[in-house]
Amino acid sequence: MSTPPTSGTRPGGLSAKARTRIAAGTFLTPFFVLFTVAMIIPVCYALWLSLFTEKQSGLGFDGPRTVFDGLGNYASALGDQAFRDGFWVLLGYCAFYIPLMAGGAIVLALLLDTALARARRFFQLALFLPHAIPGLIAALIWIYLYTPQLSPVVKAMESGGIGFDFFSSQGTLPSIVNIALWEWLGYNVVIFYAALQAVDRSLLEAATVDGAGNWRIAFSIKLPLIRSSLVMVLLFTIIGSLQLFTEPLILNRGSGSAVTSTWTPNMYAYSAAFERNDYGLAAAASVLIALVAAALSFVVTRFTNNRKEARA
Amino acid sequence: MTSPVMIDPAAPARTPARTEGRAPVGAGGARSSRWLSKTAVNGVLVIAALYTLFPLIWLVTAATKDAGNLLGGDVFSFEGFNLGGNLSALSTYQDGVYFRWYGNSLLYAGIGALGCSLVSVAAGYAFDKYRFRGKEKLFALVLLGVLLPSTALSLPLYLLAVKTGTVNTYWAVLIPSLVNPFGVYLSRIFSAGYIPDEVLEAARIDGAGEMRTFWSVGLRMVMPGFVTVFLFQFTAIWNNFFLPLVMLSDKKLYPLSLGLYNWHSTANADPSFYPMVVTGSLLAVAPLIIAFITLQRHWKAGLTAGSVK
Numbered sequence: 001m002s003t004p005p006t007s008g009t010r011p012g013g014l015s016a017k018a019r020t021r022i023a024a025g026t027f028l029t030p031f032f033v034l035f036t037v038a039m040i041i042p043v044c045y046a047l048w049l050s051l052f053t054e055k056q057s058g059l060g061f062d063g064p065r066t067v068f069d070g071l072g073n074y075a076s077a078l079g080d081q082a083f084r085d086g087f088w089v090l091l092g093y094c095a096f097y098i099p100l101m102a103g104g105a106i107v108l109a110l111l112l113d114t115a116l117a118r119a120r121r122f123f124q125l126a127l128f129l130p131h132a133i134p135g136l137i138a139a140l141i142w143i144y145l146y147t148p149q150l151s152p153v154v155k156a157m158e159s160g161g162i163g164f165d166f167f168s169s170q171g172t173l174p175s176i177v178n179i180a181l182w183e184w185l186g187y188n189v190v191i192f193y194a195a196l197q198a199v200d201r202s203l204l205e206a207a208t209v210d211g212a213g214n215w216r217i218a219f220s221i222k223l224p225l226i227r228s229s230l231v232m233v234l235l236f237t238i239i240g241s242l243q244l245f246t247e248p249l250i251l252n253r254g255s256g257s258a259v260t261s262t263w264t265p266n267m268y269a270y271s272a273a274f275e276r277n278d279y280g281l282a283a284a285a286s287v288l289i290a291l292v293a294a295a296l297s298f299v300v301t302r303f304t305n306n307r308k309e310a311r312a
Numbered sequence: 313m314t315s316p317v318m319i320d321p322a323a324p325a326r327t328p329a330r331t332e333g334r335a336p337v338g339a340g341g342a343r344s345s346r347w348l349s350k351t352a353v354n355g356v357l358v359i360a361a362l363y364t365l366f367p368l369i370w371l372v373t374a375a376t377k378d379a380g381n382l383l384g385g386d387v388f389s390f391e392g393f394n395l396g397g398n399l400s401a402l403s404t405y406q407d408g409v410y411f412r413w414y415g416n417s418l419l420y421a422g423i424g425a426l427g428c429s430l431v432s433v434a435a436g437y438a439f440d441k442y443r444f445r446g447k448e449k450l451f452a453l454v455l456l457g458v459l460l461p462s463t464a465l466s467l468p469l470y471l472l473a474v475k476t477g478t479v480n481t482y483w484a485v486l487i488p489s490l491v492n493p494f495g496v497y498l499s500r501i502f503s504a505g506y507i508p509d510e511v512l513e514a515a516r517i518d519g520a521g522e523m524r525t526f527w528s529v530g531l532r533m534v535m536p537g538f539v540t541v542f543l544f545q546f547t548a549i550w551n552n553f554f555l556p557l558v559m560l561s562d563k564k565l566y567p568l569s570l571g572l573y574n575w576h577s578t579a580n581a582d583p584s585f586y587p588m589v590v591t592g593s594l595l596a597v598a599p600l601i602i603a604f605i606t607l608q609r610h611w612k613a614g615l616t617a618g619s620v621k
Contacts (some may be wrong), residue, residue, distance in 0.1 A: 023522030
């Protein structure tokens with residue numbers, strides 16, 4: 001990419017190569033020190049902790065002891081119905097959320113990219129703004145919009161003869177999908193739109209000259225060309241979905257609520273640590289979530305790379 | 313992005329640059345069909361914009377209401393206008409703890425984002441401008457960090473903070489905020505795009521050391537990238553909820569998100585908290601909305617750099 005300084009030895013006596021190495025080291029060190037402290041060590045520590053469990057000693061006089069348990073915590077997490085159910089909830093969530101999100105964002109970006117669209121900058125900003133809202137506040141706003149006493153939406157729906165309880169067991173998943181969609185739709189529209197803008201215009205002209213219509217151009221030319229953006233959006237959407245926590249936490253309104261305190265895997269890890277004080281189990285659950293994220297990212301990137309090679 | 317189709321550059325341009333929506337010229341019905349599709353396209357966009365803006369409009373009008381009218385009245389009227397009352401309740405409750413949270417959020421997000429962008433830009437610059445052994449392997453490690461779910465990290469960070477005695481301090485929230493592998497990835501792209509190697513070479517020939525070259529030439533040129541990383545990290549820290557939730561138990565150290573969550577939990581029992589939560593939320597989103605409106609160019613550049621290559 002760039003060339004290191006080629007001038008020979010400086011008056012200081014250091015060779016150009018040594019100076020380069022020192023400079024690169026100096027610029028990289030702060031980041032990698034922090035990276036190690038805030039990412040690598042926690043991951044290793046979680047792996048380590050996940051191998052230990054607390055056991056009551058023989059007669060229970062000495063309080064709990066920490067003992068090596070091998071993969072015991074992983075076995076108990078995976079053996080726990082509540083933890084497994086969390087992944088089913090996520091699967092259901094993704095089944096709704098990902099098609100709606102990706103489909104909606106692509107359609108809106110394609111519409112913005114047509115010559116027919118007006119006020120493009122306004123629409124981009126209007127769609128993007130929810131992303132500036134903290135997830136917690138987004139969830140709060142929507143909870144209020146779901147609450148019958150507070151909400152103009154529920155009132156309007158009722159006067160139209162539609163009764164829908166957003167907090168019921170059937171209503172919970174759509175409620176949460178809607179909040180996430182609201183937060184991320186515009187963000188992804190902007191990504192797709194930017195990718196569409198980079199598409200070579202002469203290619204589109206050629207297609208028009210050859211008689212391709214708008215639909216044909218959108219599906220056969222534009223979409224294949226923005227596939228790398230699509231992969232990135234899918235990747236971040238999947239990783240984001242695995243972290244589902246804030247929105248359901250706010251929907252969890254005590255016992256009897258459709259959203260339990262272990263509703264998603266993340267909530268399970270949180271409750272293992274802070275309600276049951278079982279750090280080993282919490283660490284094992286965190287590691288499992290990270291592993292699933294890694295596996296899914298691998299599958300998404302691999303799948304799309306293969307497609308690319310097959311085309312070439 | 314290279315196109316697989318070759319187009320003869322000598323061929324006369326038969327159509328204007330953006331023609332994909334243009335109806336065939338001359339056909340009588342085409343004009344009305346074009347009008348129809350124009351209405352349809354913009355209609356869908358208007359509906360989508362209403363969907364994203366409506367909750368924000370609700371937040372603004374709801375923040376002006378007293379508890380009674382928030383719960384019973386028409387939200388979009390200015391009946392029961394009580395914005396002043398809500399603001400004064402916000403500033404006096406528990407000796408103005410809300411504005412303490414506001415200050416904390418500014419501190420976490422401001423210092424965190426500033427430190428993070430400096431560190432990221434320096435690392436991105438090094439990845440772009442220097443050649444050294446194991447560079448791409450090291451960069452792959454950074455990319456791996458991008459894919460690590462941050463909430464899966466928060467619990468281990470908490471357990472580590474307990475071990476080191478930093479739990480429930482400013483540091484517990486601040487230090488993890490200084491790291492963003494995606495910022496390094498972006499910085500590398502920005503460095504490649506904004507800093508020509510020739511300029512660095514010229515600075516070196518003039519006798520500037522590597523530090524000096526970075527500080528007074530590289531950093532200046534990559535400023536748009538710096539602002540972009542800063543903006544994204546500022547938003548990420550301001551919006552972060554999970555990390556402060558696990559790390560902090562002292563209310564005085566809370567950022568806004570955690571404080572508002574705390575009030576929200578109380579509001580079910582005591583409805584007088586509703587106006588405080590709503591008004592507090594409005595004030596909490598205001599700086600981000602202003603930042604995004606004024607810095608449009610930068611966040612778009614950030615999103616684009618991340619996706620289009």
